[in-house]
Amino acid sequence: MLDLRLTHLALLAEIVSTGSLSEAAQHLGLTVASASRMLKKMQEDFDDPLFIRVWRGLTPTDTTKRMMPVVRELLERMEELEYQKHFSPEKLKGTITIGAADNALVSLLPPVIRAVRDKAPGLSFRLLPLDGRQFQRLAEGGLDFLLYPTLNLPELPAHFFGINLFRVSRSLLVDRNHPLAARYAAGEALTIEAIRMYPRILIKLQDSSRGPVFDISLPELRSSQTFIELPYFLGAPYFLEGTEYTLLLPTRTARFFARQIPRLIAIPYEGEYAENFTRLIWHERSDKSIPMQWLRSMFAMHAGENDAEQPPDQQEKGAS
Structure with a gap:
């Protein structure tokens, strides 16, 4: 059984990224001697040199290349667990940018923003109109979320995710x-x-x-x-x-x-x-982000709250 720590895996990933043992050690706050000992241990454990020295630095061997998807996933999962342990909405800061039609201001967003404000007062919101480039903006980071009806886009493009918030009549x-x-x-x-x-x-x-x-x-x-x-x-x-x-x-x-x-x-x-839903959409770049997951849960819980879909008052029906 392998006897490796996360620091070993982080060092492996850093050397792949930088092509340099000394740079990788510096990024991780290690001495070069310590990083060298860790690399030697991994070479012995995997019975492979892991890296070959070339003119531009260290290049990964085939063994290292095959391992890297698993190594990166393990590092990401541990980072998520660490973030989850210390995640606190009260500490969040920044601006959340949402692409939506203007009626979202009266039909959907107020209860969401109130709920987020109560738990994460350091966050602010920016609303941008739909303009035909919203998916490009979402992919490039110009938008964090998009509110868009399923009727106008039944199937999402690749690399995008969504949840239905409520039915639209x-x-x-x-x-x-x-x-x-x-x-x-x-x-x-x-x-x-x-x-x-x-x-x-x-x-x-x-x-x-x-x-x-x-x-x-x-x-x-x-x-x-x-x-x-x-x-x-x-x-x-x-x-x-x-x-x-x-x-x-x-x-x-x-x-x-x-x-x-x-x-x-x-x-x-x-x-x-055709059945239609208001859908919250995001790009895969933020899919695993703990703060974004929390924000999506706030949309799911609070979007369209209050009496917006309750039947009209019976007296209203007969009014002239």
Whole structure:
């Protein structure tokens, strides 16, 4: 049985990285003599020179090359265990950058940010809009997380991971005096044919080279007359008051505005459409990071909390 310590494995990895015994020793805080003794022990244990001296330094033998994936994994696992032992959210500092549509500000993020703030007051947040380059930004480190609906991207690209946070249903936001509001108050279900009768406000995040980045609309409504197309959720409802325009929104967002703007009402749309979830996405570069794992757990526990998906007040349904 091998009698090696983690320092032996760390030295092996450092020599592979630097090609120099003296540099490896310096990085690990060892004397060259001590590092030399450790290397000699590993050479005896593995019955292999482990490194060959060439003009540019030390190059690993085939035996060392075969061992390195296992060595690196062991070192990573021990680092994770050490971090886990000492991990404390209170000590975290930095800025977490999230790519998301603007309605995340009202439908998802507030309870998450409050919960994180209570446990990790040293963290701050930055929200960036979706622009068609969000996966590139995520891979390069310009984003830490991405909030994106599964309907727009059912399968994630290679090297990306995700968790579904909650199901996304749709509701129609209209003026309380809208004919569809009266039909809903009378007990009628909302149909595509009924919605098509009225001009719509369309929310679409557009990238000229790739088409829509985010489109909340239904395919069946694309033949409807569009009064105005906007790239933002948060400004669109203010065009509805006193009109017969319609605005299809995620239910959480629609109900938020129905509470904020008394003259508007959110009508559930229960028609047939593909199942959709809000998904939290991250790149493999941060998959094993303990702080990022903790942050993902905070999203899973708190995203969309409060009463955002509770049914509307029964009195609201009958209001005129």
